[in-house]
Amino acid sequence: xxxxxxxxxxxxxxxxxxxxxxxxxxxxxxxxxxxxxxxxxxxxxxxxxxxxxxxxxxxxxxxxxxxxxxxxxxxxxxxxxxxxxxxxxxxxxxxxxxxxxxxxxxxxxxxxxxxxxxxxxxxxxxxxxxxxxxxxxxxxxxxxxxxxxxxxxxxxxxxxxxxxxxxxxxxxxxxxxxxxxxxxxxxxxxxxxxxxxxxxxxxxxxxxxxxxxxxxxxxxxxxxxxxxxxxxxxxxxxxxxxxxxxxxxxxxxxxxxxxxxxxxxxxxxxxxxxxxxxxxxxxxxxxxxxxxxxxxxxxxxxxxxxxxxxxxxxxxxxxxxxxxxxxxxxxxxxxxxxxxxxxxxxxxxxxxxxxxxxxxxxx
Numbered sequence: 001x002x003x004x005x006x007x008x009x010x011x012x013x014x015x016x017x018x019x020x021x022x023x024x025x026x027x028x029x030x031x032x033x034x035x036x037x038x039x040x041x042x043x044x045x046x047x048x049x050x051x052x053x054x055x056x057x058x059x060x061x062x063x064x065x066x067x068x069x070x071x072x073x074x075x076x077x078x079x080x081x082x083x084x085x086x087x088x089x090x091x092x093x094x095x096x097x098x099x100x101x102x103x104x105x106x107x108x109x110x111x112x113x114x115x116x117x118x119x120x121x122x123x124x125x126x127x128x129x130x131x132x133x134x135x136x137x138x139x140x141x142x143x144x145x146x147x148x149x150x151x152x153x154x155x156x157x158x159x160x161x162x163x164x165x166x167x168x169x170x171x172x173x174x175x176x177x178x179x180x181x182x183x184x185x186x187x188x189x190x191x192x193x194x195x196x197x198x199x200x201x202x203x204x205x206x207x208x209x210x211x212x213x214x215x216x217x218x219x220x221x222x223x224x225x226x227x228x229x230x231x232x233x234x235x236x237x238x239x240x241x242x243x244x245x246x247x248x249x250x251x252x253x254x255x256x257x258x259x260x261x262x263x264x265x266x267x268x269x270x271x272x273x274x275x276x277x278x279x280x281x282x283x284x285x286x287x288x289x290x291x292x293x294x295x296x297x298x299x300x301x302x303x304x305x306x307x308x309x310x311x312x313x314x315x316x317x318x319x320x321x322x323x324x325x326x327x328x329x330x331x332x333x334x335x336x337x338x339x340x341x342x343x344x345x346x347x348x349x350x351x352x353x354x355x356x357x358x359x360x361x362x363x
């Protein structure tokens with residue numbers, strides 16, 4: 001239990017109230033709304049109070065000949081353009097604030113385009129793309145020009161021939177260092193100089209001690225307390241854990257009591273957002289207490305392992321690629337990453353073969 005967390009009894013009462021808040025309602029369609037664009041009043045509404053949103057699964061509008069593969073990452077630049085990392089020949093899709101297609105690039109990254117981060121350095125914005133298939137992290141301009149790329153670091157037997165390197169996400173810290181999570185490889189965190197991509201050091205690794213990790217899928221910076229912390233979504237261990245920027249373990253921020261299969265974390269103001277691969281998005285307050293579960297496919301019921309798909313929950317047979325006619329409006333399938341804009345709207349990308357970007361507009 002993290003400091004400031006409620007007691008087990010109050011936690012159960014709180015979760016019960018939160019889960020009931022996830023019930024969806026539909027508002028009537030306005031007959032005067034222009035055809036061809038979604039009427040927010042006709043979209044499913046979910047949440048309660050401060051955390052109430054309309055949910056649009058069709059926000060992203062691609063032209064003929066363009067299609068998403070598995071959608072893995074999403075970020076927004078200063079101009080309000082969205083960059084979506086997906087596994088297709090258009091590995092980086094760029095959309096405007098209304099979800100309209102602007103352009104795309106990145107055919108070279110189609111095999112494994114995964115975690116995507118954006119950072120401003122010296123007044124210029126850069127993208128950092130982790131590619132699981134190519135086993136590299138690449139720093140680019142917003143137009144896709146490569147600044148540097150870094151492959152597998154040399155760590156002796158850590159990366160033997162049968163022990164691949166497969167980075168899932170990276171994050172730039174205030175100290176100018178880029179931290180890379182080898183989520184699908186050997187569960188190490190590698191540190192690079194963000195300016196030139198020079199490898200510096202590593203920590204973590206797979207093991208049984210608390211400072212070890214098992215599929216560190218997501219990595220972010222949590223500065224809500226004033227001191228920047230490295231926050232890692234340790235997915236198979238079903239926890240979110242904090243380290244110092246020097247790699248020292250600080251403890252668990254979130255545990256399996258509030259999580260199913262956390263992909264990463266994102267911070268806005270005092271709030272912590274978690275795209276949970278097992279069918280929901282969760283929001284936590286400054287004390288890491290849950291305040292909302294959104295779009296939960298199974299309405300707060302147990303969904304704790306791959307064995308639950310298609311057995312305990314037949315509607316999820318074939319997860320994540322369940323047929324279109326089985327997908328439920330107003331429900332997530334497999335949230336993989338998200339972005340929160342300046343006014344609190346949430347954009348969620350899901351791990352499904354045909355890709356999906358859902359916009360949650362704050363009501």
